[in-house]
Amino acid sequence: MIDLHEEEHEIAIVSDVCSPELKIVQYGHPVLRRRAAKVGRVTQDVKDLVSRMTGIMRSVRGLGLAANQIGVPRRVAVVEIAGELTALIDPRIVSANGEETADEGCLSLPRLYGRVQRPTHVVVRARNLAGKQVKVEGEGLLARALCHEVDHLNGKLFVDAAEEGTLYWLVGQTEEGEPLTQPTTLEDALRVFAAARGTDG
Ligand SMILES: [Zn+2]
Numbered sequence: 001m002i003d004l005h006e007e008e009h010e011i012a013i014v015s016d017v018c019s020p021e022l023k024i025v026q027y028g029h030p031v032l033r034r035r036a037a038k039v040g041r042v043t044q045d046v047k048d049l050v051s052r053m054t055g056i057m058r059s060v061r062g063l064g065l066a067a068n069q070i071g072v073p074r075r076v077a078v079v080e081i082a083g084e085l086t087a088l089i090d091p092r093i094v095s096a097n098g099e100e101t102a103d104e105g106c107l108s109l110p111r112l113y114g115r116v117q118r119p120t121h122v123v124v125r126a127r128n129l130a131g132k133q134v135k136v137e138g139e140g141l142l143a144r145a146l147c148h149e150v151d152h153l154n155g156k157l158f159v160d161a162a163e164e165g166t167l168y169w170l171v172g173q174t175e176e177g178e179p180l181t182q183p184t185t186l187e188d189a190l191r192v193f194a195a196a197r198g199t200d201g
Contacts, residue, residue: 001064001079001148001158002105004113004170004179024056025071027109027157027193036066036073036153039089042131046076050087050129053078062107064145066152069108077149081142088136091126091150100140103166104148104158111170112189113181114162118144159186 025031039046049072057065057078064079077088098120105113122143124136138146148158159167167189172180184192 001145002060002062002107004103004105023070024060024065024107025069026197027190028197029071029108031068031071031073032108032152032157033155034068034073035155036068036075039074039076039127042089042127042129046074046089047129049074049076050078050089054080054085054087060107063141064149065107066149068152068155075153077153079142079145079149081145086136087129088124088146088149089127089129091124091136091146091153093122093147093150094125095123096143096147097121100144101163102144104144104162105170106148106158109157109159109189109193112159112184113168113170114159115166116144116158116161117163118147122146124150159189162186 049067053065053067053070053076056070057080063081064077067074067076075090077091079086079088096119099117100120101115101117103113104116120140120143122138124138124146126134126136128134136146151157151161167186168181168183169189170179171182174180
């Protein structure tokens with residue numbers, strides 16, 4: 001997941017990342033639509049994956065990243081909000097309460113945003129890096145990020161849940177730092193990503 005107000009930094013930094021293994025998978029890649037596989041035991045490979053994902057998430061100022069977004073179809077996600085990093089292995093949402101609608105974006109669908117209704121409070125059960133079962137509770141933005149990342153691991157994207165007529169592109173910034181936006185439709189947005197994919201190689 002990405003914060004609307006951090007997005008301006010994203011484009012420049014992503015283009016500096018030259019190693020292909022650091023590339024975030026963009027919309028249209030089938031790995032984003034597959035249900036990721038359970039991890040089970042937390043091996044050194046899993047710890048290395050978490051550390052790589054954390055580095056990538058931070059380099060693009062994301063709030064969260066799922067392993068399939070870097071092409072690894074396993075149930076691993078990282079979320080970092082207000083300086084607090086949470087690594088989630090085999091996460092599942094065990095309870096959800098309340099509802100709140102807010103704008104949401106995704107590192108795999110750059111510059112596209114839309115309004116998505118999410119619970120205001122969630123409880124997630126997962127394994128931590130030590131392999132221990134943990135309970136993670138999230139309110140507000142953290143609840144939203146946890147839902148967004150668990151959705152990724154189930155092959156779902158925020159555009160699936162975005163309210164109709166609310167999708168827009170972030171096209172720039174005013175001098176005051178306010179986002180400049182341009183409305184779009186899901187159909188048009190997907191066409192833009194498909195075209196980008198065609199020229200990316
Ligand atoms: Zn995402």
